[in-house]
Amino acid sequence: MRSALSLTPARLLLLIALLAAGVAAPLVAPAYQSQATELLLFIVFALAWDLVGGQMGYNSFGNVLFVGLGMYVSAIVQVGLFYNVGLYTEAKGGGTAFVFDAPQFLTGLAVGIPAAALASALAAWLLGSLVLTMRGHYFAICTLGLGIAAGQIAAGIPWIGAGSGMLTPNPPADLGNVGVLLYYLALGLAASCAASFAWLLSTPFGLALNAIRDDEDKAEAMGVRTHAAKVTAWVIAAAFLGAAGAIYGNLVRFIDPTETAFAGATIGVWMILMALLGGKGTLLGPIVGAVVFQLTKELTWTYLIGWQRVALGLLIVAVAVFFPEGIVGFVTERFGGKRGRPAPEEQAP
Amino acid sequence: MTAMLELADVTKTFGGVVANDKVNLRVEQGAIVGLIGPNGSGKTTLFNAITGAHPIDSGSIRFKGREIATLLCGEIARAGIIRTFQQPRLYRRMSVEANMAVSASIRTASFGGLFRRGATGAEARAAELLDFVGLAAKHDVPAGDLSFGQQKLLELAMALANDPELLLLDEPTAGVNPKLVESLIDRLKEANRRGLTLLVIEHNMPAIMGLAEHIYCLAHGRLLADGPPHAIKRDPRVLDAYLGAA
Numbered sequence: 001m002r003s004a005l006s007l008t009p010a011r012l013l014l015l016i017a018l019l020a021a022g023v024a025a026p027l028v029a030p031a032y033q034s035q036a037t038e039l040l041l042f043i044v045f046a047l048a049w050d051l052v053g054g055q056m057g058y059n060s061f062g063n064v065l066f067v068g069l070g071m072y073v074s075a076i077v078q079v080g081l082f083y084n085v086g087l088y089t090e091a092k093g094g095g096t097a098f099v100f101d102a103p104q105f106l107t108g109l110a111v112g113i114p115a116a117a118l119a120s121a122l123a124a125w126l127l128g129s130l131v132l133t134m135r136g137h138y139f140a141i142c143t144l145g146l147g148i149a150a151g152q153i154a155a156g157i158p159w160i161g162a163g164s165g166m167l168t169p170n171p172p173a174d175l176g177n178v179g180v181l182l183y184y185l186a187l188g189l190a191a192s193c194a195a196s197f198a199w200l201l202s203t204p205f206g207l208a209l210n211a212i213r214d215d216e217d218k219a220e221a222m223g224v225r226t227h228a229a230k231v232t233a234w235v236i237a238a239a240f241l242g243a244a245g246a247i248y249g250n251l252v253r254f255i256d257p258t259e260t261a262f263a264g265a266t267i268g269v270w271m272i273l274m275a276l277l278g279g280k281g282t283l284l285g286p287i288v289g290a291v292v293f294q295l296t297k298e299l300t301w302t303y304l305i306g307w308q309r310v311a312l313g314l315l316i317v318a319v320a321v322f323f324p325e326g327i328v329g330f331v332t333e334r335f336g337g338k339r340g341r342p343a344p345e346e347q348a349p
Numbered sequence: 350m351t352a353m354l355e356l357a358d359v360t361k362t363f364g365g366v367v368a369n370d371k372v373n374l375r376v377e378q379g380a381i382v383g384l385i386g387p388n389g390s391g392k393t394t395l396f397n398a399i400t401g402a403h404p405i406d407s408g409s410i411r412f413k414g415r416e417i418a419t420l421l422c423g424e425i426a427r428a429g430i431i432r433t434f435q436q437p438r439l440y441r442r443m444s445v446e447a448n449m450a451v452s453a454s455i456r457t458a459s460f461g462g463l464f465r466r467g468a469t470g471a472e473a474r475a476a477e478l479l480d481f482v483g484l485a486a487k488h489d490v491p492a493g494d495l496s497f498g499q500q501k502l503l504e505l506a507m508a509l510a511n512d513p514e515l516l517l518l519d520e521p522t523a524g525v526n527p528k529l530v531e532s533l534i535d536r537l538k539e540a541n542r543r544g545l546t547l548l549v550i551e552h553n554m555p556a557i558m559g560l561a562e563h564i565y566c567l568a569h570g571r572l573l574a575d576g577p578p579h580a581i582k583r584d585p586r587v588l589d590a591y592l593g594a595a
Contacts, residue, residue, distance in 0.1 A: 205463040207443070207451040214440035221400060221438075222511055223426035223456025229463070281442075 022187050026180050033179050037251055039294040040186035044193045044244040045267065046274035046286030048237040051197060053272065054281035055206065056233050057213030058132065062143030063241055064268035065150045068261030069123055070116035070242030071249035072160055075168045077115045078108030078250075089161040100169040105178075108169055113185070113246040120242025121235045128234040132227065135216070144264070151262030165256040168249050179251075186247050193240045198283055200236070209233055213281070270297075273312075277319050279326025288327050351414045353378040353515055353546050354399070354430075359408035359418075361391075361398055368394040370570040371408070376515065381537070381547045383561030383578070385554075387590055391570040392550045393435060396517050399548075400432050401425040412515070427456055429514035433521065435550075437500035441493030445484055445503060448492045449475035452507035471510070478506040481536060483529070497524045505533075509540060516540075518549045522556050534560050558582060566590065 007015075022040075026033050045067065053059045079088045082104050083097075091098060100108065131142055155163045171178040200206050208229045211219040220226050245261075255261050262268075270293065278289025293315075300311040323330045354376040361369040368391045376382045384392050398405045401422040410418040417425050440448050453471040479485045482502035487495065492503060501524050508516055521537070522530045534556055541547055551557035557564065558578040565575040568590040574581060581587055 200464075203464050203466050204451065204458070207447055208463060210443050210447065211440045211451045214442050215438055217402075217422070218434075218438040218440070219451075220423045221402075221426055221432060222452055222507070223423060223431070224451070225427075225460050225463075226423065228460050232460075 019191065022191070023184075026183050033183055034251060035294065035298055037179065037183045037186045037247075039290060040183070040190040041244045041248050041251070042270070042274060042290040042294055043190045043287050044186075044240050045271035046278070046290045047190075047193050047197055047283075048240045048244070049271040050275040050280060050282075050286045051200075051209070051237045052230075052233050054275055054285070055201065055213065056209040056230065058135075058230065058234075059140045059272075060143040060234075061140050061264070061268065061272070062145070062147035062150075063237070063271060064147045064262050064264050065127075065143075066120040066124060066238040066241035067245035067248065067267060068147075068150055068154065068257075068263075070120045070245030071255055071261045072154060072166070073119040073242070074109075074112035074116040074246030075166055075249055075255055076160065077112040078105075078169050081108055081111060086159050089159065089166050092161075092164075092167065098170075100172055102172050102175050105169055105172055105175060109181075109185070109250065113243050116246035117239040117243040120245070121239040124235045124238030125231060128231040132230045132234060147262055147264045147268055151258040151264070154257035154261060161255075161257075163257065165254055165260070168253055168255065182247055182251050186244075186251075189240070189243055189247065194283070194287065196236075201283060205229065205232075210281075273316060273319070276326055277315070277323070279328030279330075282326070282328045285326050285328040292327065351411070352376060353380075353413055354548065355409075355411040356395075356399070357409045357411075359395070359398055359410060360406045361394055361403070362406055367570045369398065369405070372567070372570075372572050374565055374572070374575075376546060376548050379541070379544065379546055380563065381541050381549065381561050383557040383564035384548060384550045384567065385552070385557060385564060385581075385587075386567035386573070389569075390567040390590075392567055393519060394570075395567070396432055396519055396550065399425075399517065400430060426513075430517065431456070431508050431511050431513035431515075432517035433501075433504045433508050433519055435519040435523070437497070437504040439492040439495075439500055439504060439507070442491055444489045445479065445492055445495070446475070446488040448503060448507055449479060449510050453510040453512075456511055456513070475506075475510050478510055482506045498526055498529075501525055502529070502533075509545075513545070515546045515548065518547065518551075520550055520552060522551065522553045530556055554582075 025036055049060065049063050076085055079085050082100065088098050127146065131139065131146070134142055154160065160166050208219065208224050211224060212226055212230060216226055249255050249260070252260055274289035274293045275286045276289065277292055278287065279285025296311065296315055297308070300308040304311055319326070325333065352375040356372055356374040358371045358373060359369050360367070360371055372395060384395070386392050397403050399410055401417070401420055401424070405418055408418070409416060412428055412430060415428070417428065420428070440451065443451070450472070453475050476485065479488060482505065484499060484503055484506070487499070492500065495503060501521070505518070505521055522533060525533060530553070537547060537560060549557060549561060561578060563575065564578055564581045566573045566581060566587045573586050573590055574584045576584070
């Protein structure tokens, strides 16, 4: 565990190279900027799902709840700081009455994203205290219901546009390409998510999460504060999901309650698929999974239009059949897995 | 003086089956107490009752004078009572080392303490315990890949690393390499000299006779007899219970 995460010089170099590539990407390949931003957000989705689903063994099908909540909260804050939200959604966000100048737009983002993280964390704390007392399938089904319910509730609130959705503030023209800004925000979020998870998993807290995954009753009998650990993990994951949702909302601009915000059938499933594809319960797995998934998704969306869902379905089947431990799990098992060190050889007299 | 652990009239029924019937038991601070009895006599049920794995129907369980019968499993563990299981329970996908690390000092740590790395000397102690149970070379193997006996030993090492005040052992020598049993007994005695109080379920008669100072014998959920090992060994009621006489 510790060795898998420790920072060797080679790993540090690789990390710096990756970060440099991330920083340079919008300059090198501006055409793929929105796909790259989406990828970075997917990495956050997959990592956050895996903290609870992979490391702690609580398979949540409702994490999209925190994504959607973050999306709405950020949009509401971004608009509400300067205009009446109800009037804004009624006018479908457009028109000349609702113009955001550069300082307003940037302030909105600066307040909206942290507010989204906070709101999702709070929701996770409140819901987690109840939901995390359930285990296995009960937890999975319950969270699935939560995600769907959230979408239906959002679709019934006229203040945030009800079923016809809500637009995030229109970026002012003098700001130039806001996509670049969103890209760097997503990069910062993904990097801080990976870094903070790497740190978390190196502490006894990380071990406690793994212990809960393997045998929660045993952990309880050994004195681990399992409930507090579970709720804390969910709150941390939700905070990142909320912030990612806030950026995602601004990326797609239009927030549909069930198709974008609480999109259980797409993002909700994708984040699980990405974690499984890369390797559940590893730090690297969700990141690798998100990259492979986003590539597959974009390629099939481009070249196999009409068949993209089929391709995605095949991908799910392929993962389940050929890589049950994910790509990272498969690679570690094949090349230098944990097989224990051989017994020390007898010293010749 | 109050005993470390005091059970008074503990009763537990499952439907019509009386698993524990008004059991009274005392474990003094610093003692090694044995709990014997034929299969199905209610020994493990009693352990479950003490550790809060299931609620008892009536009676009282006091730990250092405090009533713990109504506490939850985790609260009892944090109060200082740790147990091992007859079928070893480990964190199967975690390495042997990680199993030890998560057991050491996690009980007494505050929740915030979980976010601090490198606890005091816990690693050295864990390594020493692993060395003792002969699992040092397997430190990075997933615990679930160990043999039954090794799992049993790892669970014991985890319990010792946890540093409880009272340790309940459910058949610690079952499935363990016979060559190791003697040194295991010595190790338990040594831990006891350092202040650990032990309550041990055991079917291995020579082992428990050599280990315990006082032995309780259960049969059909009732306390049959108790006394020092040499007296228990000759008690006709105990012999009858084991040999199946009327």
